[in-house]
Amino acid sequence: MIQETLFLKNTETFAESLARCGVKYHFAYPITPATDVMKRMAVILPRYGGQMMQMESELAVSSALAGAACTGKLVATSSSGPGLTLMHEAIGFMCAAYLPCIVVDSMRVGPGDGDILGAQSDYFVVTRGGAHGDYRTVVLAPSSGQEIADLVPHGIRLAYRYRIPVVFVIDGVSAQTTESTTLPAYNDYSAEFDTSGWAFTGTKDHAKRALITGSYSHQDGYEMNERLRAKYEVIRDKEQMWEQDGVEDAELVVAAFGIHGRMCRDLVSRMRADGKKVGFIRPITLWPFPDRAFEALGSCVQNILVVEMNLGQMVDDVRLAVNGRIPVHFLGKTGGDLPMYTLADMIAEADRLLGE
Amino acid sequence: MENLSAKYGKTLNLDKLTSYCPGCGHGVVTRLVAEAIEELGIMERTIAIVGIGCGGFSHHYMDIDAIEATHGRAPSFALGYKLAMPENIVFTYAGDGDTCAIGLGDLLHAANKGMPITTIMVNNTVFGMTGGQMSPTTLVGQVTATTAKGRDTALQGYPLLVPEMMRSMEGVKFLARESVATPKAIRKAKRSIRKAFECQVRGLGYSFVEVVVPCPTGLKMRVRDSYARCANEMTDYFKPQVFRDETEQVDVA
Amino acid sequence: MLHKCTISGSGGQGSALMAKMICLGAIKEGLKVVMTQTYGIEQRGGDSTAYVIVSDQPIGSPIVENDADIAVALSSSTYANCFEGVVPGGSLFTNSSMVEAPRDARGFRQVLLPVSDMAVELGTVRCANMVMLGAVLAGTGLLRLEVAEEVVRESLGAKKPQLVELNVNALRAGFAAMEKEGN
Ligand SMILES: Cc1ncc(C[n+]2csc(CCOP(=O)(O)OP(=O)(O)O)c2C)c(N)n1
Ligand code: SF4
Numbered sequence: 001m002i003q004e005t006l007f008l009k010n011t012e013t014f015a016e017s018l019a020r021c022g023v024k025y026h027f028a029y030p031i032t033p034a035t036d037v038m039k040r041m042a043v044i045l046p047r048y049g050g051q052m053m054q055m056e057s058e059l060a061v062s063s064a065l066a067g068a069a070c071t072g073k074l075v076a077t078s079s080s081g082p083g084l085t086l087m088h089e090a091i092g093f094m095c096a097a098y099l100p101c102i103v104v105d106s107m108r109v110g111p112g113d114g115d116i117l118g119a120q121s122d123y124f125v126v127t128r129g130g131a132h133g134d135y136r137t138v139v140l141a142p143s144s145g146q147e148i149a150d151l152v153p154h155g156i157r158l159a160y161r162y163r164i165p166v167v168f169v170i171d172g173v174s175a176q177t178t179e180s181t182t183l184p185a186y187n188d189y190s191a192e193f194d195t196s197g198w199a200f201t202g203t204k205d206h207a208k209r210a211l212i213t214g215s216y217s218h219q220d221g222y223e224m225n226e227r228l229r230a231k232y233e234v235i236r237d238k239e240q241m242w243e244q245d246g247v248e249d250a251e252l253v254v255a256a257f258g259i260h261g262r263m264c265r266d267l268v269s270r271m272r273a274d275g276k277k278v279g280f281i282r283p284i285t286l287w288p289f290p291d292r293a294f295e296a297l298g299s300c301v302q303n304i305l306v307v308e309m310n311l312g313q314m315v316d317d318v319r320l321a322v323n324g325r326i327p328v329h330f331l332g333k334t335g336g337d338l339p340m341y342t343l344a345d346m347i348a349e350a351d352r353l354l355g356e
Numbered sequence: 357m358e359n360l361s362a363k364y365g366k367t368l369n370l371d372k373l374t375s376y377c378p379g380c381g382h383g384v385v386t387r388l389v390a391e392a393i394e395e396l397g398i399m400e401r402t403i404a405i406v407g408i409g410c411g412g413f414s415h416h417y418m419d420i421d422a423i424e425a426t427h428g429r430a431p432s433f434a435l436g437y438k439l440a441m442p443e444n445i446v447f448t449y450a451g452d453g454d455t456c457a458i459g460l461g462d463l464l465h466a467a468n469k470g471m472p473i474t475t476i477m478v479n480n481t482v483f484g485m486t487g488g489q490m491s492p493t494t495l496v497g498q499v500t501a502t503t504a505k506g507r508d509t510a511l512q513g514y515p516l517l518v519p520e521m522m523r524s525m526e527g528v529k530f531l532a533r534e535s536v537a538t539p540k541a542i543r544k545a546k547r548s549i550r551k552a553f554e555c556q557v558r559g560l561g562y563s564f565v566e567v568v569v570p571c572p573t574g575l576k577m578r579v580r581d582s583y584a585r586c587a588n589e590m591t592d593y594f595k596p597q598v599f600r601d602e603t604e605q606v607d608v609a
Numbered sequence: 610m611l612h613k614c615t616i617s618g619s620g621g622q623g624s625a626l627m628a629k630m631i632c633l634g635a636i637k638e639g640l641k642v643v644m645t646q647t648y649g650i651e652q653r654g655g656d657s658t659a660y661v662i663v664s665d666q667p668i669g670s671p672i673v674e675n676d677a678d679i680a681v682a683l684s685s686s687t688y689a690n691c692f693e694g695v696v697p698g699g700s701l702f703t704n705s706s707m708v709e710a711p712r713d714a715r716g717f718r719q720v721l722l723p724v725s726d727m728a729v730e731l732g733t734v735r736c737a738n739m740v741m742l743g744a745v746l747a748g749t750g751l752l753r754l755e756v757a758e759e760v761v762r763e764s765l766g767a768k769k770p771q772l773v774e775l776n777v778n779a780l781r782a783g784f785a786a787m788e789k790e791g792n
Contacts, residue, residue: 064436
């Protein structure tokens with residue numbers, strides 16, 4: 001496949017980008033609005049010598065994903081809230097097992113079975129973890145089709161460099177948005193990594209290996225957790241990503257990820273045109289959270305406004321990052337005919353805070 | 357050790373003392389599985405995906421790669437593995453609780469998909485590892501840690517007959533129930549386990565063997581009594597038989 | 610360059626296809642596009658509205674929020690909403706075959722064209738959307754006519770070659786009618 005610009009739904013952009021960047025096996029169970037990912041994977045993966053396998057529950061999906069990941073090959077899955085909930089058993093397992101994989105979550109309104117409308121309500125479950133034990137997954141939050149295509153290679157490299165599940169989250173509105181996106185030419189990014197030191201490919205390749213995440217000695221369990229702790233520290237230190245603009249002299253900083261983060265670009269250029277000192281920070285990694293972007297804010301910043309398509313999730317991390325130094329305000333919404341704020345809503349709230 | 361290896365081959369690794377209780381049926385089944393792998397010459401490309409429970413230790417006694425799956429999900433792990441590495445031989449090994457309580461959905465769908473993987477279900481009619489609680493295969497009236505007055509069918513239904521549930525599935529190419537109650541039964545079990553692996557080696561489809569075994573600890577019985585129970589009450593209900601054997605038919609691989 | 614478009618119509622009128630054609634043409638011109646469709650329950654009675662943003666820069670907000678500079682109402686049931694969502698200085702293209710009592714536009718231009726009737730004359734009412742697309746191109750310079758024709762050929766050519774000519778003619782008829790209006 002060559003580099004080309006296509007007009008695709010962002011769910012399809014995920015499928016195309018993953019396949020073009022080396023994913024060979026995709027496991028999934030239908031759920032709106034994530035189903036388009038598996039549908040397109042079913043069509044395109046055979047062209048790359050791979051396959052999509054439909055399973056009969058998300059528990060089975062994530063277990064098959066884990067089984068396939070044991071071979072060292074690049075594997076992925078896609079789902080939405082209720083499905084992601086079920087997948088956590090294996091996600092926690094893969095963290096303990098040092099297995100790389102890619103998970104795509106098209107977020108919808110919850111809790112419960114919820115609504116197929118888009119939301120950003122899985123922030124907690126992906127950054128805090130929905131499974132037991134001390135574990136982390138890398139979480140990437142692209143805000144447009146182009147950013148999906150641009151971040152997938154990076155996500156794959158992170159998954160293999162750290163041998164960790166990497167979760168992409170996108171709100172369901174963006175997931176169903178159709179955009180022009182320049183897709184990369186085929187390149188298997190996982191091939192940059194040598195998996196022969198750990199993959200479970202049979203004793204023809206190495207002395208017996210056993211993947212054990214339980215029934216170990218107390219000391220082994222302690223050491224495993226210390227190794228995980230050290231790994232997470234390195235990721236925290238090296239892998240924070242965000243976009244920012246206009247924060248140097250800003251009186252108000254708006255913080256948002258995904259679609260609201262993308263809208264911040266317009267918000268800042270419009271308000272700046274009116275002479276208002278507004279900047280924005282758009283976290284791209286939700287874990288590790290870009291604390292550094294907030295720590296670096298100068299004393300000119302009098303207020304931070306966090307905008308989310310939920311009832312207040314990322315706002316907790318912003319508060320932790322500023323640690324009481326700057327007042328943090330929240331604008332959040334979930335559900336409704338338009339399950340998010342318009343630019344006009346965001347500007348009105350920003351104006352109100354500037355006026356205070 | 358030399359002697360043992362001469363007798364059992366390279367797959368079985370008895371350097372470690374097994375962690376099974378004395379008289380546990382897992383010991384026998386683990387050996388039969390190792391022998392089948394050895395005889396088919398597939399040790400270097402065979403991967404054990406074991407469940408959670410006493411059977412989860414089985415791979416420690418075999419010199420093959422192993423993955424300890426999450427509870428009940430070994431069949432789904434195996435499907436994913438086999439899709440990504442079809443040239444390897446993948447089998448799951450777990451108790452009745454793992455396989456047909458928490459894992460029944462994963463199991464039946466894996467069987468129904470018919471991909472060439474192999475499942476060994478070791479049925480001792482209790483949750484052994486957690487201390488002898490009721491499992492779906494606990495016999496009617498059987499006293500366990502959680503059925504003090506015996507399994508009550510009004511509340512808990514009847515013991516689950518797992519291979520019988522797979523009889524209508526076209527993708528299941530070898531289907532059997534065996535036991536380890538007597539030396540003769542063990543010889544039959546050995547044949548079926550070997551055929552189950554052969555079924556996969558030849559790419560025929562899914563293969564399943566349930567092996568009925570004693571768990572003296574979970575049943576709070578002396579070893580000898582637990583074998584007698586295995587030969588009588590247990591196999592009266594869980595009747596050993598080969599339900600389907602397509603390894604005898606034409607080779608498709 | 611930045612255009613925000615609202616393209617609306619009722620079931621079968623092909624407003625979504627019209628929006629898609631604009632997007633495909635814009636991509637051919639090396640522009641960026643975003644298309645969103647009616648959100649959630651708002652969609653009623655088979656009405657459908659597609660929102661398209663075309664720009665030569667990466668697109669920020671993907672949402673058209675009552676600030677369209679190009680609006681199209683193919684049916685009377687979508688007309689009122691469309692009318693409300695035009696930005697001052699923008700253009701509203703109204704299908705006067707369907708909208709019997711158009712309102713007076715203040716602060717923006719309204720073009721009244723009987724595209725359904727014109728489509729019937731061309732052979733089938735189904736190509737009203739393409740007549741309208743031709744008119745929009747002539748009236749706004751959103752895309753060149755040749756580019757739109759190329760998109761029609763590429764998207765219909767393979768599957769329904771017999772429809773290519775009809776649709777190209779519809780595009781041209783709409784384009785010519787708009788030019789005659791003296792835009
Ligand atoms: C999700 C989950 N639930 C419960 C347990 C606790 N647990 C460990 S082993 C086991 C049952 C094992 O019974 P069985 O599969 O019959 O195997 P046996 O020990 O008898 O060989 C249970 C319930 C667990 N590890 N994980
Ligand atoms: S508890 Fe039962 S199944 Fe477990 S090792 Fe002991 S005898 Fe075997």
